[in-house]
Amino acid sequence: MKYVMIEIAYYIAGKAKQILGGTLSVNQYKDYVLALLFLKSASEYYKSNDSFQSDENKPFLRLLVSERSSFDYLYKELGSLELGKLINVALYELEQANSRVIEGYEINRAINFESNILGDTDERLSKLRELLHFFQKLTLTDDAGKLIDIGALYNLLLYIFAEEAGKKINNVLTPKEVIGLVAELIGDNKDNNSLCDPVSGSGTLLVEVGKRVGIRGANIFGQEANWNQYALTKMNLMLNGFKDSTFFWGDSLSNPKLTDDGGLKRFDIVASIPPFADKWATEEAEFDRYGRFQYGIPPRSQATWAYISHILASLKPNGRAVVVVPAGVLFRTSESKIRHQIIEHNLLEAVIELPQNLFYGAAISTAILVFRKDRKTTQTLFMDARKGYISNKGIYKLSDTMVEQLLNTYKGFLSGEQVWQENSCPAYIATQEEVRNNKYDWQTVKYVEEKIERVEVDVEATLQRIEKLEKRLEFVNEQLEYCTQQLIRLTNRK
Template identity: 95%
Template sequence: MIEIAYYIASKAKQILGGTLSVNQYKDYVLALLFLKSASEYYKSNDSFQSDENKPLLRLLVSERSSFDYLYKELGSPELGKLINVALYELEQANSRVIEGYEINRAINFESNILGDTNERLSKLQELLHLFQKLTLADDAGKLIDIGALYNQLLYIFAEEAGKKISNVLTPREVIGLVAELIGNNKDNNSLCDPVSGSGTLLVEVGKRIGVRGVSLFGQEANWNQYALTKMNLMLNGFKDSTFFWGDSLSNPKLTDDGRLKQFDIVVSIPPFADKWAAEEAEYDLYGRFQYGIPPRSQATWAYISHILASLKPNGQAVVVVPAGVLFRTSESKIRHQIIEHNLLETVIELPQNLFYGTAISTAILVFRKNRKTTQTLFMDARKGYISNKGIYKLSDTMVEQLLNTYKGFISGEQVWQENSCPAYIATQEEVRNNKYDWQTVKYVEEKIERVEVDVEATLQRIEKLEKRLEFVNEQLEYCTQQLIRLTNRK
């Protein structure tokens, strides 16, 4: 599958990369993959019915939204409009649509960004040729997991964009870790991500819990990201999910009778550098800021407050945040309230430079309501990385140790300090004594390897070195005097 993904990305760059950046052309490529994949599955009798953790992908495809129809119209001067219509009809038939915020409005194939009329037509024809030749089946003739291919492409485009990526993309290892922290509960859970981005985290956690046993909910403020998530959800078998466009802080749409809808599980990676309208928090209609009002310049705690208000009485939340959330003085009163209300279960500090698009240091916070213990697990994973060309990756060994330690803590086992994954279980009193600072260094002893030193042998070595230095100085003085004599003769 990865070979197919790199082939698509490479060819797309040849067709569109001359005039467009990867941030500009990736949406068009993913939209055409969406159309091609839906058509292929609709024509086949193939599905993932045997495995409850894989999607039962059966999208309804009208004639005008089929890829074959578009390819027959390859010479039409209105090809861009036809692709827009195909996206519109495919979305209308397979998901809940918000009028005015359809996928084809966010990803517009008639846009001048693709060039003037003739140039745009030429590029679209080349793209359709690319996808027409594309085989979406394995060697046995079985259709591949298109949802996985879609997300693979997202990461390839992120690698291509590097630091210029328009939206921070979470590395797969972190998403996998978050999904594993949720656990295996498949009892018809409701799962929400109120800041969904491209939908990768929501999809992966949904698949981890079980596609057919979970109801998915989400919201996203960025229109293009919203469109990408809609396609991501449909291609991964979550076409019945509830997903809205809009800002969760200023205009939450996941509500029930004027109150925030509550969920069993909330996972999220809020924007790392957002500001928000803090002045409106005092009169918040949903009572989200009972633990304190975050500063205007720090939206992360506003999102966390929203997430906690969205949890059911026994709900669990896993949130990836900038490391500053753990210690900034401006938010200490909120951390105080979180600890005193016994909501913080685990803190995991991650290595820096993990994320595509930013080198910021990050952490994972696990919250849980109605906890049976008042203790909090702190784990330091900052050194648990491997490096490739300056990009860090959370190592498989570290992920395994983090999960084993977390599962041990949840089951009541003793937590042992390991050199590569230091951990500590802190009481509420210890957190209070640290003035509600959540940095792991405040709790976790850093293991420093100590080597026994032979003092007598070391002193003898120092003495020999000092004698050697004395000899070198004498030689240097002799050479200097000789040089002076030779200079005076001249």
């Protein structure tokens, strides 16, 4: 099943490039392709007698499909001069029937099939007809005739398009290994927990954590400022069985919409990968109505700590958060006062420094921070995973061995076990006093000893080798001088 899905994904990506890639970039055309996959797969599931369920944690997928949102209906209208409008209507009706549509931010407002970006009227119609014809013929079943996991196919396509675009700098483009590690760090869902990502990107993290932890759609919440990413998330959530989740369009820092009685809504779990390079407006932070910046106001040029402050304020009294951040968050002087307060309020549970270059197209160092409220210990676990990668043609990937060791070390820490220094995954449990002594610098190198293998040097033998090399050099210089003199004599004779 897995290999069938990979083949289908690359087949779709290849045809998309063939049809749209001549005049549009991957970042421009991927949304249209994913939207048509959304319509096609919803229709296939609706016509099928069986709802897809990949495992016990994943909800049944059963989308309601009206006549005008049916892919078969659109294909019958292939000759219509208003084909783009008909596709927009199909997206609108499918979203209205299957998700909580709040404030009217429909998918078709972000992905408009009447847009001139697809060309003038004739060119746009030609491209849309070719795309619809391709998807009409596309089979979404395996060799046994069973429908494949479209939610997984959708996310696989996101990564394929990201690789073609050459950029992986936000949630949707975050390496699968990192997203999987975040999900595993959160662990099992033993209670009826709620999950939030206030900077959702295309929803990949929400989907993967939701499936891994076993959280139902009604307990999943998110917000995203970018319209196109918002639309991708809405489709992603529905295709993965989370159609009754609550998801808003808007900026979580300047206009948080996940609120409750005038304050921020609180969650059991927050998992997030905020944008690495955002700036933010600090002007109103001092008088923030939600009290998000009690640990300090981050500088204007560094929005990551602003997002972390929002996340911490969104946790329930016993809530926990896992956040992927650029490594500068660990040590920048401009944010040291915030780190000071985080430690003194005993919120930091673990720090994992990751290898460089995991985010394709950006040679950036990153880390994972684990926060927990109502902690039973004041110690913090530091893990150094910077050397835990494998490389293939310049593409770096967090190794499976490192992921396993990180998870084992973290689980051992939670259960009170001793943490041992391992060459491949050095780790250390630091007290608050040790963090204070390091001036609230969270770099793992400040806590984790790197064992350097020292080789004994034979001084006498080394001196003898040096003496021989010096004599050899003296001989070479003499020969060079002789040759030079001979060359001069020959030149003078001429």
